[in-house]
Amino acid sequence: MAEPSYKIESYPNADKPKMLFSAPYEFFPENLKNHLTENYDVTFAFNAPRDKVMELLPGTKIWFTGTCPPYFMDKEMIDASASLKIMATPSTGTNHLDVQHAESKKIEVISIKESPVIEQIYASSEFSFSLLLAMVNKVPFAVEQAKQGVWREKEHEFRSIELNGKTIGLIGYGRIGRKMARFSESFGMKILAYDPFKNIETSYVNEVDNLDDLLAQSDIVSLHLHLNDETKGMFDKTYFDKMKDGAYFLNTARGEIVDEQAMLDALQSGKLKAAAVDVISEEHEKDKLNHPVIQYAREHNNLLVTPHIAGCTVDSESKAAKDVIRQIEEYLAKN
Structure with a gap:
């Protein structure tokens, strides 16, 4: 390259x-x-x-x-x-x-x-919710198919779900988590949030004290955490196993928070319906083309990857x- x-x-x-x-x-x-x-x-x-x-x-x-x-x-x-x-x-x-x-x-x-100033910055939360919509509605796949002249004859592959009535679980309730909750509420979603460092008082958000409960109940799990020694590699196979079968996963925080191989295994097995990430591990490395997450996304339609542009406005x-x-x-x- x-x-x-x-x-x-x-x-x-x-x-x-x-x-x-x-x-x-x-x-x-x-x-x-x-x-x-x-x-x-x-x-x-x-x-x-x-x-x-x-x-x-x-x-x-x-x-x-x-x-x-x-x-x-x-x-x-x-x-x-x-x-x-x-x-x-x-x-x-x-x-x-x-x-x-x-x-x-x-x-x-x-x-x-x-x-x-972070309270005046909306780009990351707006992009995160846009990525969620693109993932659930299979927008990138549909766009590529349309470019090839494919229309409703493949509608069984394009068919998606509505967000209204679904449950989103927000892990982390800082400035992006709060804005994601507001967007989700406007779509008629039930909102669960887990953050042991916050007292969540938003009327339409259900605070949960146990992360396992959030994982078991959420149709979509969305990460909004800072990367530190405690969160590095935190979201591993045990967490993916506790999620609903066929759930969706969104990460616009940092790639190192997630055990990426465990995520790919969950996607391959069907445990996850789909995932969308704006971040991968070791982003400073030049060879992105052969990164396992990028390789999987090239070969499968249930993983959407963007190049860490959530804040790029x-x-x-x-x-x-x-x-x-x-x-x-x-x-x-x-x-």
Whole structure:
């Protein structure tokens, strides 16, 4: 597979902090890009490969990272700049960088995970529900068949279900889980939610204290968790076995939360009717084509995969970038 195209744009500003900006920026409003070029010695390098980024890092004080780069920001990359003081990512997740090593070097790691701005971002929840609809209604399969001239003669393969009256189980009730509940309620669904860290008071949501109960009752199970040491690999074969026969599974959180082989086995056996994921494990690896999840999706119609684009809107990325810049400048003002 060919390397993605990239260009390097540098705006020298010798008396300003040196910033490497490897996140996308071409959709930024002009005033936001101008703010960066006027207040930082900034180099834009979105889509630059790892070796090029390594060349650009020395002397960098602030690294504004992409959220889904084709490399892991490891010890070697972090150590490439002795001046590095801030690593900032316009995302809630930080599994694309070695947080532990950064923090061991007293590098400030900035994200939007605890920022109020996340309540103003709707892209991930809107996309998650869209993906749910596409999965249940077999939209990608139907579109591809129509392109080949296939019409209602295959309607037995196109036939799906209504969401009205079905039960959705939300695992995690943060900002995306809450919005998913609101969308689900508007479709007339019964909503179960499990989150031991939240007191769920939404009138139309039934809070469950036992995850096993949610799995046994839900027609659709949807993951909305942060990836951490406790959730890594959490959703394994035992959880899939406890789900209803013929249930649907949605993951737009992080691929590493799920035992992907167990998911594929459940799809192959028919335990799961279908699954849809916007995330896979080891996303920083270049060889996505031979990833087991991608391979299965190429050969079967009951797994829908999208390339981690739930938050990929002009609106959400601009809001996140502005907030991260705000956090960077607050940190610089205090240190």
